Amino acid sequence: MDSESNDMENNSSADIERKIEKTIYQAALALDKNNWADWFKLCDDSFFYSITSFSPEISKDMTYFSGDKKELIGLMEMLPKHNTDHSPLHRHTSVYTIDVSDDGKTAESVSSVVIYQNMLDGINSHLDSGESRLFVIGKYHDKFLINDGVPKFINRETKIDNRRLDKGSHWPL
Amino acid sequence: MDFVENKPNGSIDSDHVTISEKVAAKALDQAFIEEQKRIFKNSWVPVCHESELPEPYDFRTSSIGNENVIVCRAPDGKINALLNVCPHRGMLIERRPQGSFLEGQASGNPKRITCMFHAWQFDMRGNCVYVAREKEGYQDRFCKDDAGLRRLRCEVNFGGFVWVNMNDQPAVFLEEWAGAAFSSIQSQISSEPLEVVHYHKEVVETGYQELMSQGLSSIDNDTDATIFDYGHLVTTQGSADNQDAKKGKSFPSPNAASCTSVRIFPGFAFNLDGPTLHVSTITPLNDKQVMIEHRGLAPQADNKEARHLRSKYYNEKFGPFRLQELSEPEQNELDSVKANSWYTHYYDEWLRWMDKHPNGETRIVDLPTSRSKNGEVDEHSGLSGPHIVVVGASHAGVAFVDKVRKNGFVGRLTVFDRQVGGPMERPPLSKGFLLGGGETVESKSLLRQKKWYKNNRIKLKTQSNVETIDTKKKTVTVSSGDVINYDNLVIASGAIPRELPDTQGMGNAFTLRQPSDANAIRQAANNSDTVVIIGGGYIGLEVAASLRKKEMTVTVIEAAERILARVASKPLADRLTKLHEDNGVQVLTGVGVDSINAEAGIFESVTLTSGEKIVGDMLITGIGVFPDSTLAASAGIETQRKDGGAILVDEAMRTSEKDVFAVGDVALRRDQLLAIESVHNAQETAAVAAAAVTGSIAPTIQTPWFWSDQYDVKLQSVGVVPINDDDVYQVARPGKREGAVSFWSYRGDDLVAVEVVNDPATYMEARQCLDTKQSPDPEQISNPSFSPIDSGGARS
The missing domain is CATH 3.30.390.30 (FAD/NAD-linked reductase, C-terminal dimerisation domain)
Structure with a gap:
């Protein structure tokens, strides 16, 4: 391999990493806006999502929520028919690591996520609305499929540290 | 070090404080404190599940009524509950939610609970095993043997939950507290070891009573709800349970579909919902906040597929990311009426605990702990004082001793039962019991487990027949020859099934009343193909349905023009006739029995008055019962007729002898023409008599009720x-x-x-x-x- 092709490969890998980083941030923005359609555009058809946690209280890994893309779309369609807390969530995400596979077709990343809840319709909205509270802390463990230089989510495991989960939104974090 | 031993002014920084600090800092409402003291520190609280501390030296921490509790597993596997507070300076000892003492910690030796402040050490039973500088510091003024952690009442029951009562002398034992309420799901949650696989908690901005009220409002038209003593409530969605059980679809099957919720006062819910067991426990933080802990349990033996299926179901119904309930229009008036009825019951119980009940009743009573210096002492129960003797351990007899104890009677209680093995549930004898295959009576069919009698200090004497009563000397003579004094005598001798003269001594000819009868029928049915049942009453029809399930050929003969002629309406009788005929039973009505024929002493056939001959392998006669009042009549106690009939009683179930009561099937009130033979009647007459004996308020009389399962x-x-x-x-x-x-x-x-x-x-x-x-x-x-x-x- 000559030095030119080596550079091209390095640029390509850096480019993919930038695209993955951008995809993660776009996902955060779409989720913050409850814009499920935009979020799903970032996901491959094989996408699988889960929210997990480790409980030191019972010394067990737990899955709080899981579903494939079809199930998630079904869930989102059901949301308007249910009572929900409309307090917006605000995700602060920092991408820590991105590892692109040797063949450049898949990648894995780990990001930190801190989610704040901006109160809207609490027990007494007269008092509570407008206040921001720390809602959840955790990490995104993402996996991507890369086709034609475009990364798409194929798996997201949101590993949260919270086991106390008070009232709030019941959709993907 | 982050921890401080003392904070003299008790102040807490306002920013970044945890919920426990907020609670500690908040000036608690006096009523809330009183409620914690009276209810939560006297109730049985499920603090965790045994699977949360699976190995010796494992522990789990919790709190009850703002008191810190630690539950730990001793080397012998036994689980103990201790106050998580060092007796030295009153400091909290273990701060982790869960862990193990097996390995040493920075400030603790292996296998020891160690207080980080002065290194006092305790074993898994709470015994103090080390005091730093014991001899140098205390010389002979103090010994570590005097300084154990305070042990709390602790029992593991109802699916492996660890129940703790802060009161050393609880008003009632756990089995009595919640056993009846759990009876509908006990077999399902105890059939195999479970483990907690989901856990989360939430703090809701409401009082716990409001929380209970919200839960009750979900009761709808398809909910079967039963109220139990002590404020418990059991609800079942639909009537699918029996069907599910038959199809092997009850929990712990991963295909289970039924839904039963056991709500234990003051706020613990055990929801057996499809393939999952969800348990929510409350910890009130103040008068407006409650922490709810949610646990999801599954069998330890689950394979990966079953566990995934349960997990998915649990998360959709109970997980923190579940969808909230569907938006619905306001509930109709009926639902509100029903919900209010249950909530009234719950609130009544709350008033009793808080000593605010209008009737002045209180649940916080101490059972006697020491013998009276005067009077006779019962060696079995350790009790002294008045002696109540109950003749007959029927539904009525057992209900009486139960009620009389609950009414606060602290004297001696003795029950004589002529049967073997202990008082049994009678309704199942003509139903599911006949389908079993064993030769012995299953313990699950017992009215009460042996432990219940022990816990309630009731002396149960089985295989003991009371042969005579002397109302002047107030004694009974038992078959063993013993003469027993009584202060009050309760006759609950029940009834005896009528037999046809031809069948006496005939082989393979049966009546059904006692467990031994049911056992004999069960054994004979296992070796028979055809059965003839004389009598189209409930017993005959239930037996017919049970034996059809064993694919026997069944013929029912009823002399009246229709079945259930004495006890049910014609439309219902017609419907049940069709039901039986559709299930292959030959139902013959309006025809009598001319003779019952045997061959070599074994039943062979029945000849009808029409001349028709019905051949069968076995015969069951179910033509009613008559009161077993011979003992009472012999003692001069007034009965319907000089030669027998029911024992006549007043409205307090008192017989013609002022110290003698009669309850259940053997008794008939003078102002009534008809004796009602049912479990309801047994329980109600027992409660009335118990109230009269103890001087308590008589229970409200309910309209008689009855139930039957057929197919x-x-x-x-x-x-x-x-x-x-x-x-x-x-x-x-x-x-x-x-x-x-x-x-x-x-x-x-x-x-x-x-x-x-x-x-x-x-x-x-x-x-x-x-x-x-x-x-x-x-x-x-x-x-x-x-x-x-x-x-x-x-x-x-």
Whole structure:
């Protein structure tokens, strides 16, 4: 391999990493806006999502929520028919690591996520609305499929540290 | 180090404080403190599950009534609950939610609970095993043997939960506290070891009573709800349980579909919902905040597929990311009435604990702990004082001792039972019991487990027949020759099935009353193909249904023009006749028995008055019972007739002898013409007698009720259907589900009884109507959309 092709490969890998980083941030923005359609555009058809946690209280890994893309779309369609807390969530995400596979077709990343809840319709909205509270802390463990230089989510495991989960939104974090 | 030993002014920084610090800092309402003290520190609280501390030296921490509790597993596997507070300086010892003491910690030796402040050490039973500088510091003034952690009452029960009571002398034992309420799910949650696989908690901005009230409002028309003593409530969605159980679809099967919720006062819910067991426990933080812990449990033996299936189901129903309940229009009035009824019961219990009940009753009573210096002492129970002797451990006899203890009676209680093995549940004997294959009576069929008698300090003497009563000397003579003194005698000797003269001593000819009868029928049925049943009453029909399930050829012979001629309406009898015929039973009515024939002493056939001969391998006679009053009549106690009949009693169930009571099937009130033989009658007469003996307020008399299971039909009736009364007529009311129907019996415009088929919700409405003397319009009752509750008609 000559030095030119080596550079091209390095640029390509850096480019993919930038695209993955951008995809993660776009996902955060779409989720913050409850814009499920935009979020799903970032996901491959094989996408699988889960929210997990480790409980030191019972010394067990737990899955709080899981579903494939079809199930998630079904869930989102059901949301308007249910009572929900409309307090917006605000995700602060920092991408820590991105590892692109040797063949450049898949990648894995780990990001930190801190989610704040901006109160809207609490027990007494007269008092509570407008206040921001720390809602959840955790990490995104993402996996991507890369086709034609475009990364798409194929798996997201949101590993949260919270086991106390008070009232709030019941959709993907 | 982050921890401080003392914070003199008790102040907490306002920013970044945890919920526990906020609670500690908040000036608690005095009423809240009183409530914690009176209720939560005296109740049985499920603090965790045994799987949360699976190995010796594992521990789990919790709190009850703002007191810190640690639960740990000793080397012998036993679980102990201790106050998580060092007796030295009153400091919190273990701060982690869960862990193990097996390995040493930075400030603790292996296998020891160690206080980080001065290194006092305790073993898993709370014994103090090390005090730093014991000799140098204390010389002989103090010994570590005097300084253990305070041990708390702790029991593991009801699916492996660890129950703790802060009161060393709880008002009731755990089994009595919650055993009855758990009975409907106990076999399911105890059939194999479970483990907690989901856990989360939430803090909700409400008082726990409001939280309970919200939960109760979800009771709907398809919910069968039963209230239990001590404020507990059990609800079952639909009547699918029996069907599910038959199909092997009850928990712990991953295909389970039934839904039963056991709500234990003051706020612990055990929801057996499909393939999952969800348990929510409350910890009130103040008068406006409650922490709820949610646990999801699954069998330890689950494979990956079953675990995934349960997990998915659990998360959708109970997980923190579940969808909230569907938005629905306001509940209809009926639902509110029902929910209010349950909540009234709950609130009544709360008032009792808080000593605010209008009747002045309180649940916080101490059982006697020491012997009286005066009077006779019972070696078995350790009790002294008045002695109540109960003859007959029937439903009524056992209900009496139960009620009398609950009424606060602290004297001696002795029950004589002539049967072997302990008092049994009678209703299952003609139903599921016959389908079993063993030769012995299963312990699950016992009315109460042996431990219950021990816990309640009741002396149960089985295989003991009371042969004579001397009302002047106030003694009974037992078959062993013992003469026993009594202060009060309660006769609960029940009834004896009528036999046909031809069948006496005949092989393979049976009656059914006692467990031994049911056992004999079960054994004979296993070796027989055909059975002839004489008598088309409930016993005969239930036996017919059970034996058809064993694919036996069954013929029922009834002399009257229809089955259930003495106890049910004609429309119901017609429906049940069709049910049996559809299931392959030959039902012959309006025909008598001419003779019963045997060959070599073994039943062979029945010849009918029509001349027809019915051949069978076995014969069961179910033609009614007569009161077993020989003992009472011999003692000069007044009975219906000089030669027997029921024992006549007043409205307090007192016989002609002032210290002698009679309850259950053997008793008949002087102001009543008809004795009602049912579990309800047994329980109610027992409660009345118990109130009279203890001077308590007599219980409210309910309308008589009864139930029967035949094939997949659940029949429930409330009230007594008048028979041979031309003024009585029935109106059929279709149920909302397929196969559901009820028959409402009226005399004029007055509702007198309701019989319900596969419709528990309608049964509850009917019961409410009759208990509150309401008579829904008979012109409208056939309309299923017409609500019978509060529809305006008052019974005359």
